[in-house]
Structure formats: structure tokens, C-alpha cells
Amino acid sequence: MQCTPVVTITAEDFDDKNEGSNSKLIYSLQKNAVDEETGLPIFTVNASTGSISTAMCCLDRERASHYSLTVAATDGGGLQGSCEVLVLVADENDVPPRWGRAEWTVEVTEGAPLDQVLATLTVKDPDTRNSLAYRVAPNSGRGWQMVKIEGRTAGDGAELRSLVPLDYENPDLKDGLRFQVQVTDQGTDAWENRYRVGEATVIVRILDVNDNAPSFEKVQQSVRVREDAPLGTVVAKVPAFDLDENRFMSRTQNRNGLVRYSLAGRRGSSPHFGIDHTGTIRTIGLVDREAISKHSLVVHATDHGVPPRQSSATVTVSGKTVSGKSVSDKTVSGKTVI
Numbered sequence: 001m002q003c004t005p006v007v008t009i010t011a012e013d014f015d016d017k018n019e020g021s022n023s024k025l026i027y028s029l030q031k032n033a034v035d036e037e038t039g040l041p042i043f044t045v046n047a048s049t050g051s052i053s054t055a056m057c058c059l060d061r062e063r064a065s066h067y068s069l070t071v072a073a074t075d076g077g078g079l080q081g082s083c084e085v086l087v088l089v090a091d092e093n094d095v096p097p098r099w100g101r102a103e104w105t106v107e108v109t110e111g112a113p114l115d116q117v118l119a120t121l122t123v124k125d126p127d128t129r130n131s132l133a134y135r136v137a138p139n140s141g142r143g144w145q146m147v148k149i150e151g152r153t154a155g156d157g158a159e160l161r162s163l164v165p166l167d168y169e170n171p172d173l174k175d176g177l178r179f180q181v182q183v184t185d186q187g188t189d190a191w192e193n194r195y196r197v198g199e200a201t202v203i204v205r206i207l208d209v210n211d212n213a214p215s216f217e218k219v220q221q222s223v224r225v226r227e228d229a230p231l232g233t234v235v236a237k238v239p240a241f242d243l244d245e246n247r248f249m250s251r252t253q254n255r256n257g258l259v260r261y262s263l264a265g266r267r268g269s270s271p272h273f274g275i276d277h278t279g280t281i282r283t284i285g286l287v288d289r290e291a292i293s294k295h296s297l298v299v300h301a302t303d304h305g306v307p308p309r310q311s312s313a314t315v316t317v318s319g320k321t322v323s324g325k326s327v328s329d330k331t332v333s334g335k336t337v338i
């Protein structure tokens with residue numbers, strides 16, 4: 001076993017060196033430290049020289065950072081002197097770093113500024129002489145290249161930021177990000193030493209914001225309706241689509257993308273038309289061409305966001321005089337004739 005010298009203690013005895021053993025000193029450890037696992041002493045002293053060294057391998061600063069010993073010097077006449085020795089264990093960077101958690105889940109509201117810290121990830125490493133470096137593991141999963149990780153300027157751990165705007169409507173981001181982060185205590189170029197690299201999984205969920213108004217396929221169309229069209233006749237279809245989230249069954253029950261329709265701004269004497277939840281306009285009264293030559297319908301599509309967003313489209317309806325028994329539906333270039 002290789003013993004490591006710690007310190008040499010010397011004592012003086014002023015008796016005559018030529019007179020027997022009155023000034024001959026023998027060193028011993030009156031108080032030693034004992035290894036808890038083996039019960040063996042940790043230090044030893046050379047009885048002749050007073051040189052203290054380790055009696056076992058190896059000291060571990062992370063288990064005990066210091067020891068208190070008492071060294072005695074005894075002369076041939078049995079007289080004794082002693083002194084206290086405090087042994088401080090110097091640190092070696094011998095423990096690999098580990099993330100505070102094996103998996104982190106982060107929720108981020110879309111549109112967050114790029115300099116916003118998405119998450120602070122903690123690291124455990126009991127050594128005092130670490131050279132910590134962090135990175136997002138290359139090709140480690142969905143969106144790994146969209147984020148960066150840097151050590152905190154104050155305190156331990158690292159901060160996660162995005163490199164691109166996190167837009168819920170981006171198809172690449174809709175399912176969030178999932179990637180690995182790594183930490184090493186050997187500096188920025190030591191990623192090959194796998195033993196010294198700690199890994200954790202990061203899941204980023206992007207929360208939807210109601211930043212899109214419903215969008216109509218056509219914002220303007222003209223249709224003609226027969227005067228004798230029965231109730232419930234389809235006059236026009238004006239669907240609108242909203243890019244925002246519409247997940248009733250989701251945890252947030254976010255319905256920023258759910259559209260409801262309404263008719264407004266009728267210019268006529270009676271409500272002849274109604275609109276359903278699909279954006280389909282139907283007759284709910286007789287279309288009297290003689291009384292009302294033209295209906296200008298304004299369709300509102302409103303989402304369920306808080307606050308809601310709204311868009312409008314216009315449908316111009318003309319009454320068509322019945323001129324024969326044959327009735328046919330046709331649509332040409334956005335004009336519907338029923």
C-alpha cells in the first residue's frame with residue numbers, strides 16, 4: 001500500500017543527549033481517525049521521526065474533509081508532550097456531475113422572447129474544482145437544435161433558452177420539443193469521456209396563445225336564391241379556419257381555435273337566413289324578391305379565446321324569380337345559384 005506523507009512533527013527535549021535515553025523521543029498518535037467501514041486507523045506516525053502519513057488508501061474529501069489528530073512525544077524517562085494536528089483533505093475532481101433530475105418538463109407560452117430563461121436546470125457535483133460545461137446533445141431528439149443551454153452566471157446549474165421563436169402554429173413545434181442535455185466537469189471539449197458526462201431529458205411543451213383570428217376561405221361571395229326555395233335551403237357555405245389550438249379534451253381545454261358563426265348587419269325587413277356551426281347559411285324564411293331585391297349578409301367568425309378574435313365575410317344574396325319548374329344548383333367562380 002502506498003502511504004502518503006502528511007506532515008512531520010518534531011519535539012525538543014532539553015535533557016542531555018549523552019545521558020541515557022532522557023532526551024530520546026518516541027512519537028505516537030494519542031488520537032487517530034478511524035475508517036468507519038474497516039475500523040482501521042487512517043493515519044500512522046513514524047515513532048522515530050514523527051512523520052505522519054496515511055495508513056490507508058485513499059482519503060475521500062467528499063466523505064470527510066478534515067481530521068483532528070493528537071501526536072505525543074515521549075522521552076526515555078516517560079515524560080510526554082503532545083500537540084494537535086488538523087489535517088485538511090485537498091479536493092480532487094473525482095466525482096462526475098449529475099443533473100438534479102433525470103427528466104425536466106417545461107411549459108412555455110408561445111411568443112416568449114428569445115432571451116427568456118425557459119428553465120433553470122440544477123446540477124449536483126460535490127467537488128470544488130469542477131470545470132463544468134453544458135450542451136444540448138447533438139441529434140438527441142425533436143427540436144434539439146432550437147435551444148441552447150449555458151451555465152448560470154450566478155449560482156450553480158444551467159439555463160435553457162430558445163434560439164428560435166416558439167410558435168405553437170409551427171407544425172414542427174406543435175408536439176413540443178424533447179431532447180437530451182449534457183453536463184461534464186472536464187471542460188468544454190471532454191464530451192467523449194462518458195463517465196464524466198451526466199445526461200437528462202428535457203421536454204418543452206409550447207402553450208397556445210390566441211394570436212390568430214379565424215380566417216375565411218372567401219371573404220366575399222354573391223349568391224342567388226329562388227323565391228320559392230323551401231325553408232332550410234343552403235344558400236352559401238362560408239367556413240373559416242383558426243390556426244390556434246382547439247383541444248376540448250386537453251388538460252387546458254384550450255379552444256382558441258374553435259370558431260362560432262353569426263350573421264350581422266342584415267339589410268332587409270325580416271330575418272330570412274340563419275347560419276349553423278359549420279358556417280352554412282340556410283333560408284329560414286321565404287325570399288321575397290319583390291320586397292327585398294338584395295340581402296347583404298355580414299358573417300362573423302369568432303373564436304373562443306379570451307379575449308376572442310373575430311373576422312368577417314360578406315355574402316350578397318339576390319332573390320331569383322321563378323321562371324320554370326326545373327330547379328338546379330350550380331356554383332361557378334364563387335357565385336352560387338340555387
Ligand SMILES: [Ca+2]
Pocket residue numbers: 061062091092093094095126127128
Ligand atoms: Ca472530490
Ligand SMILES: [Ca+2]
Pocket residue numbers: 093094095096097125126127130185
Ligand atoms: Ca466533479
Ligand SMILES: [Ca+2]
Pocket residue numbers: 210211212213214242243244256257303305309
Ligand atoms: Ca384564434
Ligand SMILES: [Ca+2]
Pocket residue numbers: 110168169208209210211212243244245256
Ligand atoms: Ca396560437
